Amino acid sequence: MRQRGLTAIQAKSLSTQESLTLVAFSGLFALNIAMSNVSLAAVSIPLHQIMRSTCPVVTIAIYWLVYKRSYPRETYLSMVPLIVGVSIATAGDYYCTLSGFLLTATGVLLAAMKTIATNRLVGNFSPMEVLLYMSPLAAAQCVAYAFVTGEVHQVRMELAANTFRTLDWTFFLGLLINACMAFALNIVSFQTNKVAGALTISVCGNVKQALTIMLGVILFSVPMGPLNALGMLITVAGAAWFSKVELDNRKTRS
Template sequence: MDRAMVSVPFHQVVRSTTPLFTTFLFRVMFNRTFSTETYLSLVPIIFGVTIATYGDFTFTDLGFILTFLGVILAALKTIVTNKMMTGSLALSFWEILRRMSPLACLQSILYALFTGELMAFRDFLRDELFAGTARFTPLPFLLVMLGNGTLAFALNVSSFSTNKIAGALTMTVCANIKQCLTIVLGGLLFDVHLSAMNMWGILITVAGGAIYSFVELDSKRKNKERAAAVAAAAAANHPNGTAEPIARA
């Protein structure tokens, strides 16, 4: 709904701020902070997407509100999904899909009903698909729907699996890089003209993604070294190799 009230460049630029909202929600909900290097590495990623998608920024008041609300919900969904798979619940992506798919289906049907899309689909079935026209026949339509559903299922499986392994913030960073990949594929497949500013934006975003990856890998390496040092110190203090339990007050 929000994309009908805002221009595509504005929507993409606002969506590029999802990593910032993700870090903010992590701080508010779990009191978790990231290193200064991680915060700084997000700057070229967001700035690069802004340049790569720069265009006519138009929006309505409601579209502006809905777009930012969508960004907040996208960040929240990524965080909650990660916690459901890595926290105390430790759900698999199969379990999440099994529980959420019926609710998502119901939500989509209600939304289609309220927006008139369901009635338009009924008219399509009556006037075109089953009217015997040469443009649409049932079998190709069913194959297209099956292919679309299969791709959607594969997308959810890969998204949940990656979220569990890489983390919520990394998922939002990859989403920004995906926007640049979409622009490049549009130029290759559909001969979309890319200006010098667009190309510079893509390069800056990719460079920012590389910096972010280096920072995160270095942070994980330091955390492992710190944990190993603590374990070694504990073992040195206790010759039997086991740490004494801490007495509770």
């Protein structure tokens, strides 16, 4: 007997529709990661973070356009401090090319689509099931992407020239730690998406940017000015406002 949840899982036979859905989702998942990395190299980091902070608004727009779902006025208003806060917290030099801007905008759209698709998918599968079926597909797609973009060829050239000097035990330890953190992050993210919803996950992404700055200050002594601190406070306040609105809506519906 198959147990659903995070403790035990057993593979099951998938229908053709379920298989195609998982293949499409794995492609969206891999493409979102690739687009985020490519766009990050094409624009300045502050501009990249500001554009990514609009992901909750894009999520709302997709829900309205595709599913005809609307939100209370307070929910729309709570988006303002979330975006403004991140903009202030990450204030810096802004530069980009037209292609970089378009890549970043596409990445924001893909991120919102992935969050919504995840929410729809975890309604039929547990988070562990999603990872079980999707991870091999996404990994194969990322390897294919690495071949197409020349990354695999570059690594092979460096290995042949003996200039690739990171293959020691610290490299593999870091790789293992990174893999474990990615696994835990995906499980928590999928489960939270299932319980709280896609829009809440997008809002948490904005809070993550503020917390990233805070961790940089604590762990790496990254300098932070009063303006950055103000932006972090505004972002957290916006998230708190959004949370209160969501809780009030849940109480009203129940």
